[in-house]
Amino acid sequence: MAENYDVIIIGAGPGGYVTAVRSAQLGLKTAIVEREHLGGICSNWGCIPTKALLRSAEVIHLAEHAKDYGLTLEGRISPDLKAVVDRARGVAGRMNNGVGFLMKKNKVDVIWGEAKISKAGKGDQPAEIVVSKPSKKPMQPQHPAPKNTKGEGTYTAKHVIVATGARPRALPGIEPDGKLIWTYFEAMVPDKMPKSLLVMGSGAIGIEFASFYQTMGVEVTVVEVMKTVMPVEDPEISELARKRFEKQGMKILLEAKVTKVEKGSDSVTAHVETKDGKVEKITADRMISAVGVVGNVEGFGLEELGVKTERGTIVIDEWCRTSVPGIYAIGDVAGPPMLAHKAEHEGVICIEKIAGLHPHPLDKALIPGCTYCQPQVASVGLTEAKAKEAGHEVRVGRFPFVANGKAVALGEDQGLVKTVFDAKTGQLLGAHMVGAEVTELIQGFVVAMNLETTEEELMHTIFPHPTLSEMMKESVLDAYGRALNA
Template sequence: MANSYDVIVIGSGPGGYVTAIRSAQLGFKTAIVEREHLGGICLNWGCIPTKALLRTAEIKHFSEHAKDYGLKLNGSIEADIKDVVQRSRNVSARLNAGVGYLMKKNKIDVIWGEAKLTKAATDGGLGEIVVGKITKKIMQPQNPVPKGTLGEGTYQAKHIIVATGARPRTLPGIEPDGKLVWTYFEAMVPETMPKSIVVMGSGAIGIEFASFYRDMGAEVTVVEMMPQIMPVEDAEISAFARKQLEKKGIRILTEAKVSKIEKTSNSVTAHIDINGKTETITADRLISAVGVQGNIENIGLEALGVKTERGCVVIDEWGRTNVPGIYAIGDVAGAPMLAHKAEEEGVICVEHIAGLETAEPLDKKKIPGCTYCTPQVASVGLTEAKAKAAGYDIRVGHFSFSANGKAIAMGEDQGIVKTIFDKKTGQLLGAHMVGAEVTELIEGFVVAMNLETTEEELMHTVFPHPTLSEMMKESVLDAYGQVLNA
């Protein structure tokens, strides 16, 4: 049958399109279904365009501190928010086109529309989906559907992989309205620059937007329910990051909750419960960054009996659901909701389908997390608190950016590298960083953990000088009382 495939992937985000490519590489006839943008949230409205915005903010920040580098700039630095946003959108458009090229290169059929599972692959038969008209648009603006691609109809496959991603979670009474109360969609494309912002939530999304808008000149208040910002991070790293963010003028309220909001024509007042009292803050806009939830609704999961839990599809280590022939990967399959986790899950899923002996389940303890605020935060593995709670007797090493020649030369001498080892075996249990470019450095520790590298091997590794990476080795040395430059 013309509409019959070995593998159909629903959703073309990083997890979906990478899965489709690996599927095609393994010789499967493959199709991918998308209702809005190739590349999904990450390429179009998440990971990539936010980094373009943050790069602009970083350049603006350096320009305003040019005298610290012996430079004089004539005139003031002004940001044209329309041009700032357009640059971000152009970056996304370029990558979106790149995904389209990859689909053609790998001979993957792209089916445009909204997919619904209608039949599972039972008794060796084929599963089935029906692709209908696009009725709900999450991302704006809508890209035109390319000519010559597939659309509405019934499609069959032996293996159907759900990669529908996630969307912003909303709180009752504080629902985004697209004007005064924003999700990350609206925060990414402001028509004018707000003079003041309240950010509700201090995870990666909230803190990145807080950092961006503050560097662009807005007054920013962050409201977080937990005792620390970036709650998943090591407490010491979080506390250091908080001090640096507060130094740049961001007001941070922890153990606080936005209980209700009031709107005027062009401002929003947040009522914040903190320390048994209620404080009100009026700002131009409020960004709701209280997490995301999986896109599990209206795609036929319930009718086929696919098990879900807490808004996500339940899977095993190979991405299989409880229903034969139906799989799930990425955000829709649960935490951590990260693009690189989705990609790896998808590759593992389809390689297991192909029967590759090299396929191995994903070890979620070795998935790095990155927050691209200023200063950056990056981590992998167990925090100090979690390592202790797990019963490990640990060694902890630290090294400060203020003792690193490259960091000082860069004018970026505020930061920490922290490493955690099992005292008994020398196993690297976790690595946590805050400071310039740590999102680029963290992968060194991820590789070390995957190779089961011990402290002795890390201490005998030669790191280039002068680099920020030297701090990684120094942190290891510090854990064992051998630090050289501090």
């Protein structure tokens, strides 16, 4: 007889496992199905281990500029690639083990295998899920299933939450092969450091890897089809970031696209078409395809059940309900923005609604975005252009890092904090930053926007000195002609 649950979650990434924890907290009998890694792509191949790689690159960057801080380091600083990669994999392992601990602590059953929803629930009848052995071998290195997990079999649940994440998008004719053309999987565990690298796409994934490899001494070229790097960011911020990247030696081709790739024995030659129609051939040891991701919607029984999908993701309402009653979707598989923190928040909203609580729907305008390159980029809300397009009369404040004492003392005096306000109401519409540690600063503006804080309240807030956060207040003051230090 099938074991019955209140909630079964398919996928143990950041959205799935956080939802499982909250579900258990609410007293619901909960199980989570995972076919590869607890913690999902984020903990094992994305958010966390990439930051470990970038931290190694940051240390190299600081060491190479030791003289700027009055220090002398003997000899050349050179990375030990295996040690760098091993450290990142070790970090991933710790996160993976941590998720296993959380499942055990909260009494969430882990079902190890590949799930398919064989029947949707109807009335008092629960949905049926069949779990089988994974159909494909997970990419190595992997972390083992935690002890005391369940396996193949049939399970039932009143509510099924799909949290299956996404995978790298592949362009026809330029599909990654794992050897010469990489996705982020291969880019994280290179067996040798290439001398040259071509990165196709300058979103967060592309730019973070471009920044890492550039700092590690690789000759990097970035090809982007849009007019700016990191196209979702405010153009002013993107332009400042581009100048910093190019100063570091990175080559960036904008309004250009890779139309064809020729593979050699140990290199690739990309045909890059520019906006004027000319084609430039660029040869590199390796190429990273970073042209976005597509939701994992196939193979879970969704098609047979009639769950509505659109543009490769599952269509949901404000409570994460799909077109089929009793089936929900959260995170990357439920559409953009495809960010771990969005997945986590969506999952909490979804399960609290199931439990009969009264959560607030997700406001996508309040989801921050962060890119951990050198320099860092972070933002929340509307760009200046989008605010104007939406009909707002705006006030814009700017404050440069060069005018901040803490930034100067850190030797990180290149950057900008930009704020966008509604001129009539004082509502903070958006905040955009480029520079050191802005991924940690942005949350201050996120909190302010959630609290519907006005410019007056921000001006009355006391920021500690000396800190980088003082630039946030100065940017607000500048929007109203009151900046004190610039």
